[in-house]
Amino acid sequence: MTDATIHILPDHLANQIAAGEVVQRPESVVKELVENAIDAGATSVTVVVKQAGKQLIQVIDDGIGMSKADLELATIRHATSKISSSDDLHAIRTLGFRGEALASVAAVADVEIRTRRTNEATGWTLSSRPGQHIGVTATACDVGTQVMVRNLFYNVPARRKFLKSDLTEFRHVSETMQKLALARPDRRVVLYDGNVLVFDVKPSSLQERIGDILAIDATQDLLSVDAEEGGVSVHGYVGRPSVARQQRNGQYLFLNGRPIASRSLAHAVTTAYEHVLDRQQHPVFVLHLTVDPSRVDVNVHPQKHEVKFDDERTVYLLMQQAAASALQKANVVPTFTADLGLAQRPLQSLNMTSGDGGMIVNRLTGEITPVGGRSFGGGSWQGQAPSQSQTFTGAVRNAFEDLMAGAGRSVDPVQREVLQAGVAYIVTASDEGIVVIDQQAAHERVLFERLLARHADGPVEQTLMFAVTFRVAADQMALLREHGEAIRSMGFDVEADEAVTVTVRAVPSDVHAGTEEATLLDMLRSLADLGPGPAERRREAMAAVLAVRQSIRRGDRLGHNEQQQLVRDLFACAVPHVTAKGRPTYIIVQYDELLRRFQ
Amino acid sequence: MKFTVALPELQRALQKLLPAIPAKSTIPVLEHLHVALVGSELTFTATDQEISISLAIPVAGEADGEVLIPARPFNDLVKELGQAGTIEVGAGADQVIAIRTPTGSFEMKGLHALEFPTIPPFPAATKATLRRDDIARMANKTVFAVSTEEYRPSMTGVFFSFNDANVTAVATDGFRLSRVIVTASEGTFPSDLECIIPARAVELLRKVDGDVVMDVSKTHARFTIGQHSITTRVIDEKYPPYQNVIPSDNDKALVINQREILAAIKRVSLFANTNTRHVRFRISERSLAVHSHDEDSGSSGTETIPCEFSHEAFEVGFNYRFLEEAIKNITQEDDPDLNVRMTFSTSIRAVLITPGAASDSLLMLVMPVKI
Numbered sequence: 001m002t003d004a005t006i007h008i009l010p011d012h013l014a015n016q017i018a019a020g021e022v023v024q025r026p027e028s029v030v031k032e033l034v035e036n037a038i039d040a041g042a043t044s045v046t047v048v049v050k051q052a053g054k055q056l057i058q059v060i061d062d063g064i065g066m067s068k069a070d071l072e073l074a075t076i077r078h079a080t081s082k083i084s085s086s087d088d089l090h091a092i093r094t095l096g097f098r099g100e101a102l103a104s105v106a107a108v109a110d111v112e113i114r115t116r117r118t119n120e121a122t123g124w125t126l127s128s129r130p131g132q133h134i135g136v137t138a139t140a141c142d143v144g145t146q147v148m149v150r151n152l153f154y155n156v157p158a159r160r161k162f163l164k165s166d167l168t169e170f171r172h173v174s175e176t177m178q179k180l181a182l183a184r185p186d187r188r189v190v191l192y193d194g195n196v197l198v199f200d201v202k203p204s205s206l207q208e209r210i211g212d213i214l215a216i217d218a219t220q221d222l223l224s225v226d227a228e229e230g231g232v233s234v235h236g237y238v239g240r241p242s243v244a245r246q247q248r249n250g251q252y253l254f255l256n257g258r259p260i261a262s263r264s265l266a267h268a269v270t271t272a273y274e275h276v277l278d279r280q281q282h283p284v285f286v287l288h289l290t291v292d293p294s295r296v297d298v299n300v301h302p303q304k305h306e307v308k309f310d311d312e313r314t315v316y317l318l319m320q321q322a323a324a325s326a327l328q329k330a331n332v333v334p335t336f337t338a339d340l341g342l343a344q345r346p347l348q349s350l351n352m353t354s355g356d357g358g359m360i361v362n363r364l365t366g367e368i369t370p371v372g373g374r375s376f377g378g379g380s381w382q383g384q385a386p387s388q389s390q391t392f393t394g395a396v397r398n399a400f401e402d403l404m405a406g407a408g409r410s411v412d413p414v415q416r417e418v419l420q421a422g423v424a425y426i427v428t429a430s431d432e433g434i435v436v437i438d439q440q441a442a443h444e445r446v447l448f449e450r451l452l453a454r455h456a457d458g459p460v461e462q463t464l465m466f467a468v469t470f471r472v473a474a475d476q477m478a479l480l481r482e483h484g485e486a487i488r489s490m491g492f493d494v495e496a497d498e499a500v501t502v503t504v505r506a507v508p509s510d511v512h513a514g515t516e517e518a519t520l521l522d523m524l525r526s527l528a529d530l531g532p533g534p535a536e537r538r539r540e541a542m543a544a545v546l547a548v549r550q551s552i553r554r555g556d557r558l559g560h561n562e563q564q565q566l567v568r569d570l571f572a573c574a575v576p577h578v579t580a581k582g583r584p585t586y587i588i589v590q591y592d593e594l595l596r597r598f599q
Numbered sequence: 600m601k602f603t604v605a606l607p608e609l610q611r612a613l614q615k616l617l618p619a620i621p622a623k624s625t626i627p628v629l630e631h632l633h634v635a636l637v638g639s640e641l642t643f644t645a646t647d648q649e650i651s652i653s654l655a656i657p658v659a660g661e662a663d664g665e666v667l668i669p670a671r672p673f674n675d676l677v678k679e680l681g682q683a684g685t686i687e688v689g690a691g692a693d694q695v696i697a698i699r700t701p702t703g704s705f706e707m708k709g710l711h712a713l714e715f716p717t718i719p720p721f722p723a724a725t726k727a728t729l730r731r732d733d734i735a736r737m738a739n740k741t742v743f744a745v746s747t748e749e750y751r752p753s754m755t756g757v758f759f760s761f762n763d764a765n766v767t768a769v770a771t772d773g774f775r776l777s778r779v780i781v782t783a784s785e786g787t788f789p790s791d792l793e794c795i796i797p798a799r800a801v802e803l804l805r806k807v808d809g810d811v812v813m814d815v816s817k818t819h820a821r822f823t824i825g826q827h828s829i830t831t832r833v834i835d836e837k838y839p840p841y842q843n844v845i846p847s848d849n850d851k852a853l854v855i856n857q858r859e860i861l862a863a864i865k866r867v868s869l870f871a872n873t874n875t876r877h878v879r880f881r882i883s884e885r886s887l888a889v890h891s892h893d894e895d896s897g898s899s900g901t902e903t904i905p906c907e908f909s910h911e912a913f914e915v916g917f918n919y920r921f922l923e924e925a926i927k928n929i930t931q932e933d934d935p936d937l938n939v940r941m942t943f944s945t946s947i948r949a950v951l952i953t954p955g956a957a958s959d960s961l962l963m964l965v966m967p968v969k970i
Contacts, residue, residue, distance in 0.1 A: 450874060450895070453894070453895060460916075460969070461968065461969035462969075463947050463948075463966040464966060465771060465773050465776060465949065465966050466773055466839050466844065493969070506947070509875045509877075509968065513746060513750060513751055513754070513772060513774070514749075514750025515750055
C-alpha cells in the first residue's frame with residue numbers, strides 16, 4: 001500500500017471499465033457495429049460470427065466508408081461524426097451518437113477496420129489491440145467498411161467468464177439481428193454463424209420482412225396499422241390472435257428506426273387484444289413510431305433500449321387505438337357486448353367452501369380468483385358467510401379424501417352419477433357437496449401427471465409415416481439447438497438442418513396429427529421462459545405444454561363412459577385440484593351452502 | 600299429392616335416406632325429406648349440405664305434387680307399422696301430411712317444397728363404372744384408416760385414383776395406411792382420374808346393393824346405383840405422396856395365422872398401457888412373443904404363438920389398436936387360410952402387412968412405436 005488513496009486510473013483501465021457499459025456480450029458488439037453500418041448509409045449489412053462472436057465478429061457494409069483522418073480517430077473515445085454541438089443532441093436522427101462504441105470495443109478486443117470511400121482510390125486498414133498504439137496503413141479493399149472484432153474480452157477474464165454458452169450467446173446475437181432486420185426492411189441484412197447462413201433477407205416491404213423474419217404468413221396473419229396524432233405516427237403490423245405466442249418474443253417496437261423496449265407501450269397494444277387472447281398469450285406486433293426527435297430522450301440508457309417521451313400518455317392512447325382499430329377492421333374483436341349486465345358486472349362469487357376461502361369468477365374471461373380482500377358490487381354473499389373458518393386447500397383436501405375414501409365410507413366417485421353440464425363441466429357429488437369439474441382443466445392435470453410418469457420409463461415415440469417439415473425463425477432454431485436433448489427426451493424425433501428447416505420423424509403418442517409444429521414451438525417457448533434450471537423442471541414445463549395442447553376442450557361432448565373415466569383419472573392424480581399452470585380443476589358447492597340458499 | 604305405397608319398399612328407402620338427415624340442425628328444413636310424386640314414381644331427396652341422397656320408388660299415385668315431410672317422426676311411425684301391407688300418404692295445400700293405415704290415421708305438419716335448398720344440377724363429369732363387390736371391398740378395407748383429425752383435411756377421406764386398367768383406393772392417418780387395388784373386369788377405367796371422397800360418403804358405399812356409376816367433377820362426386828344416388832362434395836386437397844412411404848426393401852418376413860395373432864394381441868392388450876397402447880413383438884425363427892408392460896399399473900402380459908420368420912431374432916413395438924385394425928382387415932377373400940404376412944426392415948421403419956397369399960390387391964402399412 002502507498003500513501004496515496006485516490007489516484008487517476010490509467011487510460012486503458014478506465015476504458016475497460018467504461019466499455020462494460022456498452023459492451024456486455026458479443027450481441028452488444030454486433031448491435032453497435034450494425035448500427036454504425038446503417039448510419040453510414042449501407043444498403044447491405046453482412047454479419048459473420050464465429051463461436052457466437054467470442055472468437056470473431058465481422059461486420060461488412062457498403063456504406064460511405066471513412067477517410068484516413070477519420071479512421072485514425074475512429075477508436076478514440078467520444079470521437080463521432082454524428083453530432084457536433086449540444087443542439088444536435090436534441091435532434092438525433094442517427095442510431096449512434098455518443099462516440100463510444102468503437103472505443104469501447106477496442107478496449108476489450110482486437111479490432112481491425114478496413115475502409116474505403118467511393119471517390120478514393122485506396123482504402124485504409126487500422127489494427128488495434130487493447131492499450132496499444134494504433135497504426136493505419138494503406139490497403140486495397142471494397143468501398144464501405146469492414147470491422148473485424150477478434151477474441152472479445154480476452155484481456156478481461158472476469159467478463160469472459162460471465163458469458164453464457166455459445167448457444168445462448170448466439171441466440172442473443174440472432175435476436176438482435178432480427179430486430180435490426182425488422183427496423184430497416186429497406187436494407188439487405190445477412191447473418192452467418194461460421195459458414196452457415198442463418199438468414200439473408202433482401203430489401204422488401206415491412207410486411208414481407210416480418211413474414212421472413214418471424215416465419216409467419218405475412219399476407220394472412222398480419223393486420224396493417226397506420227395512425228397519426230399530434231406529431232406522433234405509428235405504422236406497422238399486428239398479428240392475428242391465431243399467431244399469438246406464449247412469450248413476448250414476437251413483439252417489436254421501433255422509435256425513429258431504433259429498437260426500443262417499452263413495457264408500457266407493449267401493454268397499450270396488448271390491451272387491444274383483451275377478450276380475444278388469454279392472459280398467458282402475447283400478441284405479435286412490429287410497430288414503428290415516428291416522433292420529432294426533440295420530443296424524446298434516447299440518452300437515458302447506455303444501450304439506448306429505453307426512451308422517455310415528453311407526452312407518454314398520447315403515445316400510449318395512439319398505440320392502443322391504432323391496434324384496436326386494425327383488429328376491428330379485420331372483424332377480430334366484436335365492437336359491442338350484447339349482454340350489458342355481464343359486461344358491467346363480470347365478477348360473480350362462487351362460495352367454494354363454507355369459510356372465507358370463496359372464489360370469484362370473472363364471467364367474461366373465465367378467470368377464477370380467490371376472494372382475498374377484493375370487494376365486488378351487488379349480491380355479495382360475504383355477509384352471510386358463516387364464521388367458521390376453513391381454508392381453501394383444507395376443504396379441497398377433505399373433499400378429495402371423501403371422494404377417494406375406500407370401502408369404509410363408500411363414496412367412490414365412479415359409483416356416483418356423473419353428468420356433463422354446459423358441454424364444459426362434469427357434475428358429480430361427494431359427501432360434502434356437489435362437485436363441479438372443469439373438464440378441460442381436469443384433463444390437463446390428468447395428462448400432465450401421465451406424461452411425467454411415463455417419462456420415468458422412457459418416452460413412447462410413435463414414428464410418423466410422413467415426416468413433418470417446417471421452417472422456424474432464427475431465434476427459435478437457436479432455442480431448438482439449445483434444448484434439443486430435452487425435447488428428444490419427451491419422445492420427439494427432431495432433426496434440424498444447418499439453416500432454418502426442422503424435420504419431425506416421431507412424436508409422443510398423444511400428439512394429434514397436424515399439430516406437431518405448433519406443439520414443438522410451444523414447448524420451445526416455454527423452455528425459453530423457464531430459463532436455466534434442473535432437468536426435472538424442464539420436463540415439467542414440456543409436459544405442461546403437451547397436456548394443454550392435447551387436452552379435451554370446453555365444448556367437447558363426452559360420452560358417459562368418458563365422463564366417468566375423467567372423474568376417476570382426476571381423483572387418481574397426486575395433485576387433483578389444480579392444473580400444471582395453477583388453474584383450479586374443480587369446485588365444491590357444499591350442502592350447507594345449498595341449504596342456506598334454499599331458506 | 601296423394602299416393603299409396605308398400606311398407607317394405609318405403610322402409611328400405613327410408614333406411615337409405617336417413618344418413619343424410621342431420622341429427623340436429625340449425626337449419627330445420629334439413630330435418631325434412633323432400634318428397635315428389637310424378638305419375639307412379641315417388642322421389643325422395645335428403646341433404647345435410649355435405650351429402651345428398653336421392654332415391655325413387657314405384658307407388659300407386661293418385662295426385663302429383665311435392666312436399667317436405669319431417670324425416671324422423673315419419674320414419675318412427677313407418678317403423679311401427681309392421682313389415683307388410685300398404686299405407687296411404689297425402690298432403691294438401693296447407694302442407695298438412697295425412698297418413699292412413701288400415702287401422703289408424705295420423706297427421707303432421709310439413710313444409711312447402713320450395714323451402715328445400717336447391718340442389719344444383721350435377722356438372723359435367725368423368726364417369727367410371729364399378730362392380731358392386733369392388734366398390735364394397737374398397738370402402739370396407741380402407742375406411743378404418745381414415746384420419747379423424749381436422750388439421751389434415753386431405754387425410755379425412757379415401758383417395759381414389761383410376762388408370763386404364765385398375766383403380767386404387769387409399770386411406771391413411773399418418774400412422775397407418777390401407778391400399779386396395781381393383782382391376783377392371785370389362786372395359787377400361789378413365790385414366791388419370793383422382794379424387795378424395797369424405798369418409799362419411801365412403802361409409803355409405805359399404806352397403807350398396809348394385810353396381811355403381813361414379814361421376815367425378817371438380818367439386819363433387821356422385822355415386823349412382825340404379826334409382827339411388829349419393830352426391831358428396833370432394834375434398835379439394837392434395838393427397839399426401841403415399842407411394843413414397845411404401846417400403847420396397849423390407850427384408851424380414853413373418854407369416855402368422857390371423858386368428859392366433861388377433862387373439863394374442865387381444866389378451867395381451869388388456870395389460871398394456873391404455874394411453875400409449877404399446878405392445879411389443881419379439882420374433883424368432885419359430886415363435887412370436889407378443890408382450891405388454893404398463894409401468895403405470897404394474898401389469899404385464901405375454902402370449903407366444905408359432906410363426907415362420909425368415910431372419911434371426913427381431914424386436915419391434917406397436918400401438919396395438921393400429922395393428923389389430925390392420926390385421927382384422929384381412930378376410931378369407933384375401934387369403935382362404937387367413938394367413939398374415941408382415942415384413943420389416945428396422946424397428947423404426949414402416950411395417951408392411953399383406954395377406955399370406957401373394958397378391959397386390961390389399962396392402963397395409965403400420966408405423967411402429969420406438970422402444
